Amino acid sequence: xxxxxxxxxxxxxxxxxxxxxxxxxxxxxxKSIKSRDPAAKxxxxxxxxxxxxxxVFFHKIASFFFIAGFELLARIISQTTxxxxxxxxxxxxxxxxxxxxxxxxxxxxxxxxxIGDNVTIYHAVTLGGISPSIDAERQRDEKRHPTIGNDVVIxxxxxxxxxxxxxxxxxxxxxAVVVNDVKDNTTMVGVPAKEIxxxxxxxxxxxxxxxxxxxxx
Numbered sequence: 001x002x003x004x005x006x007x008x009x010x011x012x013x014x015x016x017x018x019x020x021x022x023x024x025x026x027x028x029x030x031k032s033i034k035s036r037d038p039a040a041k042x043x044x045x046x047x048x049x050x051x052x053x054x055x056v057f058f059h060k061i062a063s064f065f066f067i068a069g070f071e072l073l074a075r076i077i078s079q080t081t082x083x084x085x086x087x088x089x090x091x092x093x094x095x096x097x098x099x100x101x102x103x104x105x106x107x108x109x110x111x112x113x114x115i116g117d118n119v120t121i122y123h124a125v126t127l128g129g130i131s132p133s134i135d136a137e138r139q140r141d142e143k144r145h146p147t148i149g150n151d152v153v154i155x156x157x158x159x160x161x162x163x164x165x166x167x168x169x170x171x172x173x174x175x176a177v178v179v180n181d182v183k184d185n186t187t188m189v190g191v192p193a194k195e196i197x198x199x200x201x202x203x204x205x206x207x208x209x210x211x212x213x214x215x216x217x
Contacts, residue, residue: 025097032098036120051085052101052121059089066091093127096150103156110145116168119148122156130162130179149184 030047034040046053058081066074074091082088086105089095093109096117101107106124109115113127129144143163148154152166155174160166167184176193189196 029098032118033100036100037102051087052099052104052107055081055085055087055089055101055104055107056095056099059091059093059095062089062091063093063095093145112143112163113145114147116148116150116152118151120153122154122158122174124157125154126159126161128159128161146178 027043030043030053033046033050033053034043040046040050058077062074062077062081064074065071065077071091078089078091087101087107089107089109090111090113092111093113093115095109095115096119098118099115100120101122102120103123107121108126108128110128112129115127127146127148129139131139131144146160146162146164146166148160148166149168149170151169152172153170154160154172155176157175158172158178159176160172160178162179164178164181166172166178166182167186169185170182171187172178172182172193173187173189175191176188177191178188178193180192182188182193182195187196188194
């Protein structure tokens with residue numbers, strides 16, 4: 001596991017820290033995944049078999065080159081990662097600590113997306129734009145994709161579109177389509193997504209639903 005962590009260190013833009021800091025950071029990342037997935041039996045199995053971990057790892061490499069101005073190389077790395085993992089993360093996307101992409105197939109994260117810490121994303125999720133693919137020059141320097149807060153859970157098939165803000169500790173239900181800002185501690189369900197009240201706020205529900213859901217009046 002040390003070789004994996006050492007590469008993680010070099011690419012993680014923390015040249016001012018010791019390598020031991022990065023090894024601990026990597027281990028903490030793997031432990032955060034294990035705490036969110038009952039199918040995860042060991043840290044080694046997470047490294048070897050979880051496509052989301054590989055996608056995040058290689059995104060750090062692609063992002064490193066993207067920021068350094070080697071955009072073509074960065075895109076080649078991200079597209080190669082997409083080929084092997086089924087997960088497409090644009091190298092321009094900004095990702096916080098402990099992003100867990102579970103299963104991962106079909107996940108798309110756009111160029112100007114920003115993701116906070118401890119976010120969980122299930123398969124087939126899109127963090128995309130809403131503008132049509134015309135007048136691209138005008139859109140190049142604009143914020144086009146979502147900003148996701150800390151501790152957010154996004155269920156499978158959910159679409160979060162445009163430069164919207166998803167508040168901390170929010171839940172986006174499976175197959176929901178979100179096109180507006182979402183407040184902190186909110187559960188969104190449906191197409192288009194609407195806020196619902198959940199009976200037990202302390203219960204972790206990965207797909208944003210609960211047996212005691214009450215319709216928003």
